[in-house]
Amino acid sequence: MPEELGFEVRLNQPYAQALENVTAALKAEGFGVVTSIDMRATFNEKLGEDFRPYTILGACNPSLAHRMLIQDPVVGLLLPCNVTVEEDAQESSVVRFANPEAILTLGGLQKDSIISEVAREARTRLEQVADALLTS
Template sequence: MTEAQVALTTTVTTDFDDAVARARAALAGQGFGVLTEIDMRAALNAKLGDGAGDEVGDYLILGACNPGFARKAVHSYPQIGVLLPCNVVVRRAPGAEAVTIDAMNPALMVQVTAEPALTEIATEVGALLQAALDNL
């Protein structure tokens, strides 16, 4: 099996809050909901202090889930839950003008589990995530 790239990626030139809103809308347009949200800057500042989170800049992790595909994946491979939801990262380094949006490549689920039943699901979810990124 060939090594899968870790993330599907795109870059937009806009402010961070607009990029987050656009990412949420693009995900929703492809049938994904956002189940979790982690503000890495805030979390690092709260836990480590001393502006530790400022080093990463704007960095938001969205836990995206398409319920239909999640159901199929769990049915095919019950342990898949440790790899769900699909994380989508919206990030802007300090001083950068562009915002990068990375989506977990679902092909990693197949590579990590070696479960053939996940191949079709990962391909379809990957196409939906790529379409969401393309709509940004």
């Protein structure tokens, strides 16, 4: 995955356990999961297609989101922070985190020093989530 887009961790644990652990680690860093999209179920229901276990989580830290939205309401188009959890071919799990700093380059939003600072803080917190997953 291109580093500027995000970062990932590989976990030697089944998908369901990884999904539960990711949600708990996000919560520990102040993020709530505001959306959860089960792509396997969606593709099966809408397309009749099978797909590996894959969930897109929309993670929101209310304090960080509030600070950004006060600065520029357009930021809302780029929220929440996306985190994906998927099963790999070895029945382990891959967790990917979108890079908030990269996402905010859309429309030049990163030029605002407050938005840039909050995006850096969001990335740092997401990196702490990734680290916690690797050490648990």
